[in-house]
Structure formats: C-alpha cells, structure tokens
Amino acid sequence: MSDDRDPTPYDALLLLSFGGPEGPDDVVPFLENVTRGRGIPTERLKEVGQHYFLFGGVSPINDQNRALLGALRKDFADHGLDLPVYWGNRNWAPYLTDTLREMTRDGHRRIAVLATSAYASYSGCRQYRENLADALATLEAEGLELPRVDKLRHYFNHPGFVGPMTEGVLRALADLPAEVREGAHLAFTTHSIPTAAADTSGPVADHGDGGAYVRQHLDVARQIADAVRAETGTEHPWELVYQSRSGAPHIPWLEPDICDHLEERHGSGVPAVVMVPIGFVSDHMEVLYDLDTEATAKAAELGLPVRRSATVGADPRFAEAVRDLVLERAATERGVPAERCALGALGPSHDLCPIGCCPARAPRPAAAGADSPYA
Ligand SMILES: CC1=C(CCC(=O)O)c2cc3nc(cc4[nH]c(cc5[nH]c(cc1n2)c(C)c5CCC(=O)O)c(CCC(=O)O)c4C)C(CCC(=O)O)=C3C
Numbered sequence: 001m002s003d004d005r006d007p008t009p010y011d012a013l014l015l016l017s018f019g020g021p022e023g024p025d026d027v028v029p030f031l032e033n034v035t036r037g038r039g040i041p042t043e044r045l046k047e048v049g050q051h052y053f054l055f056g057g058v059s060p061i062n063d064q065n066r067a068l069l070g071a072l073r074k075d076f077a078d079h080g081l082d083l084p085v086y087w088g089n090r091n092w093a094p095y096l097t098d099t100l101r102e103m104t105r106d107g108h109r110r111i112a113v114l115a116t117s118a119y120a121s122y123s124g125c126r127q128y129r130e131n132l133a134d135a136l137a138t139l140e141a142e143g144l145e146l147p148r149v150d151k152l153r154h155y156f157n158h159p160g161f162v163g164p165m166t167e168g169v170l171r172a173l174a175d176l177p178a179e180v181r182e183g184a185h186l187a188f189t190t191h192s193i194p195t196a197a198a199d200t201s202g203p204v205a206d207h208g209d210g211g212a213y214v215r216q217h218l219d220v221a222r223q224i225a226d227a228v229r230a231e232t233g234t235e236h237p238w239e240l241v242y243q244s245r246s247g248a249p250h251i252p253w254l255e256p257d258i259c260d261h262l263e264e265r266h267g268s269g270v271p272a273v274v275m276v277p278i279g280f281v282s283d284h285m286e287v288l289y290d291l292d293t294e295a296t297a298k299a300a301e302l303g304l305p306v307r308r309s310a311t312v313g314a315d316p317r318f319a320e321a322v323r324d325l326v327l328e329r330a331a332t333e334r335g336v337p338a339e340r341c342a343l344g345a346l347g348p349s350h351d352l353c354p355i356g357c358c359p360a361r362a363p364r365p366a367a368a369g370a371d372s373p374y375a
C-alpha cells in the first residue's frame with residue numbers, strides 16, 4: 001500500500017451512502033425517497049416498512065456510517081493525512097446536496113468520493129453518480145462555484161475489504177458446533193438485482209450473462225473460499241446466492257434466493273451453512289432482517305445450523321484501504337504512477353466509469369465518469 005501522505009489535489013473526502021430512517025416517523029418518507037419513480041409494488045413497500053418497524057423504525061445504516069466516519073478520521077489522523085471527511089446520503093439526512101453545499105461553502109474545491117457500495121451496478125455506482133450530478137446542478141442553480149468530485153474506484157477486491165470478511169468466515173465456522181463444522185457450506189450472498197441490470201453492469205466489454213456485478217462477486221467469493229481452505233485445510237463448497245429481491249414477479253432477478261438455497265442444501269444433506277454477506281459493506285437492514293431474521297428463521301424451521309459472518313463495517317483495515325484508495329487516486333491525478341492494490345483475477349477497477357457503464361433505463365446526467373457534464 002502507498003505510504004505517501006500527500007492528498008493533493010484533494011482537499012476533502014465525502015462518504016456517500018444510502019441513508020436510512022432513524023425512527024418510526026421517518027420510515028414512510030424514507031421509503032418514498034428510495035422508491036420515487038421506480039415502480040416498487042405497494043405490497044413490497046408495506047413489507048419493507050415492517051422490517052424497519054420491527055427494529056423501532058431505525059435502520060442500522062446511519063450508525064454504521066457514523067462508526068466508519070470515526071474510523072476514517074482516526075486512521076487519517078494516525079497517519080498524518082490531513083483530509084477532512086464529510087458524510088452525505090442519497091435517501092435520508094444528512095442529504096448529499098446539503099453536505100456538498102457545506103463542503104463548497106467550507107472552501108473545498110476537489111473532493112474524493114467513497115460510496116458505500118463495493119461493486120459495479122446501476123444502484124451501487126451510476127445511481128450515486130446521478131445523485132452527485134443532481135446535487136451539483138442544485139448548487140449551480142444557487143450560484144455556487146462548483147467543486148470537482150471524483151468517485152474512488154470499486155474496492156470489492158481490495159485486501160482491506162476481503163481480509164476482514166475472510167476472518168469473519170473463519171470466526172463463523174469456529175462458532176458452529178464441531179460435529180457439523182467440517183461439512184459446512186459457504187453461501188455468499190448479495191443484493192439481487194434484475195438480470196437485465198446485472199447483464200449491463202460494468203463497462204460495455206463486461207456486459208452479458210451477469211455482467212461485472214456477478215463476475216466481481218464470484219471473484220470475491222472464490223478468494224474468500226480459497227483463503228479459508230488455506231487456513232483450515234478444509235474445502236468448504238460454496239455458491240453465490242441472492243437476497244432482498246423486490247420488483248414485479250414477472251421480471252427476472254438474480255437467483256437463487258438465500259432461503260430457497262438453504263432449503264435445497266438441507267434437502268441434499270448439507271449439515272450446516274455459513275451465510276457470508278459479501279454484497280454489503282456494513283450491517284444494513286438487509287443483513288439484520290433478510291439474513292439474521294428471515295433466513296435464520298428459515299434455517300431453524302429446517303433444523304439446519306447456520307451462522308452469518310461479519311461485514312467489514314468500521315474495521316481499521318477497511319479505513320486503511322480507504323486511505324490507500326485516496327492516496328492512490330491523488331497520485332494518479334498528479335500524474336505519478338501509483339500501486340493499485342487488488343486481489344483475485346480481475347485486477348484493479350477503473351477510476352473513471354467509461355461511457356455505457358451500468359446504464360440507466362432512462363438516461364440522466366451522471367457526474368464523475370467519462371460522460372459527466374461537469375469538469
Ligand atoms: C445493489 C443494491 C444495493 C447494494 C449497493 C449499495 O449499498 O448501494 C442496495 C443497497 C441498499 N438498499 C437499501 C434499501 C432499499 N433498497 C430498495 C430497493 C432496491 N435496491 C436495489 C439494489 C441494491 N440496493 C434494487 C435493484 C432495488 C429495487 C429498485 C430500486 O429502487 O432501485 C428498497 C425499496 C424496497 C425494496 O424493494 O426492498 C429499499 C428500502 C439499503 C438501506 C438498508 C438499510 O436501511 O440499512 C441499502 C444499503
């Protein structure tokens with residue numbers, strides 16, 4: 001990793017996330033923000049609302065982001081990196097537009113952006129770039145001089161992301177009863193998305209048959225499974241499965257669903273499963289509800305021992321990875337060659353999303369990519 005401390009040209013980092021409700025009164029307005037113009041069936045919204053109400057109307061995501069902010073500030077301070085860190089969300093306060101306005105008023109001119117989504121996809125990448133473009137358009141209309149925003153590359157294969165998850169799988173395996181541990185399978189899980197969105201995820205060259213979204217997840221799953229085998233000497237069979245499907249039933253989404261997968265594995269005599277939520281950066285509601293509540297209940301009903309391994313969250317190795325990504329991009333922007341850390345078969349991801357990367361169904365302006373209307 002880079003041990004340089006010069007963030008030039010960057011003068012601030014923006015943590016860009018999804019946002020979530022912080023109490024019962026926030027739940028419906030939050031869901032309205034999330035689903036504006038996206039045709040999510042009302043039935044699904046009521047169901048998702050229930051998931052939040054079960055937890056007092058509070059999503060875990062905001063506290064997870066506050067913890068990550070703390071970890072980033074500590075890591076930067078401990079390593080002499082003088083770079084203020086701000087936080088803004090797509091769907092709930094602190095809203096991206098408000099944060100970007102504050103950053104602009106504070107005099108920041110060149111902003112590195114870390115999105116809390118590690119992989120390519122419309123929801124996890126381009127939609128954040130659209131949100132940045134919308135925020136810039138608002139500030140421009142207010143007469144502010146716009147800062148330049150650069151989104152940091154995908155970090156799904158960065159050692160600071162993969163390492164803590166591998167350790168989490170080892171802990172989850174160790175926590176299983178000894179008599180089922182050896183035979184346990186690993187179920188790597190991520191957010192299901194429409195197959196049409198998966199097939200067009202990533203740069204055009206990666207489109208087709210699951211696209212970059214599926215390929216990147218498979219790469220991470222394989223690395224973790226290999227590292228676990230190297231550590232334990234046991235080959236744990238694994239599969240990539242999906243969760244949190246929404247949308248109309250006749251539209252194909254990525255499958256199999258985690259609950260169907262648990263049932264199928266149990267039926268074929270698998271003694272235990274570790275669910276590994278590689279698609280999520282921290283313990284989002286999808287992890288607490290869809291895995292820890294729903295899938296865990298399904299497993300209990302089947303009599304199948306399961307464990308859910310940890311997400312990366314505010315792990316200091318992840319904070320270090322973010323520092324590495326900032327310094328790597330800063331060096332690149334200064335024209336200095338930088339080491340680009342990446343494990344696995346795919347190599348480091350691009351800095352600038354090329355034209356046609358993760359296209360939206362209805363094209364809209366997106367910042368921080370080759371097709372950005374902003375400088
Ligand atoms: C790929 C992906 C990620 C991972 C990348 C990333 O992290 O960005 C992600 C993250 C998240 N998704 C979240 C919540 C929701 N996602 C929804 C809907 C959808 N997600 C989709 C995809 C993704 N979503 C899609 C294709 C839809 C349907 C249509 C649409 O809207 O595009 C809906 C509406 C109801 C429903 O359909 O479930 C909700 C409430 C939260 C917050 C959780 C919390 O509170 O802790 C987080 C982190």
Ligand SMILES: [Fe+2]
Nearest residue numbers: 123191244286
């Ligand atoms: Fe989502």
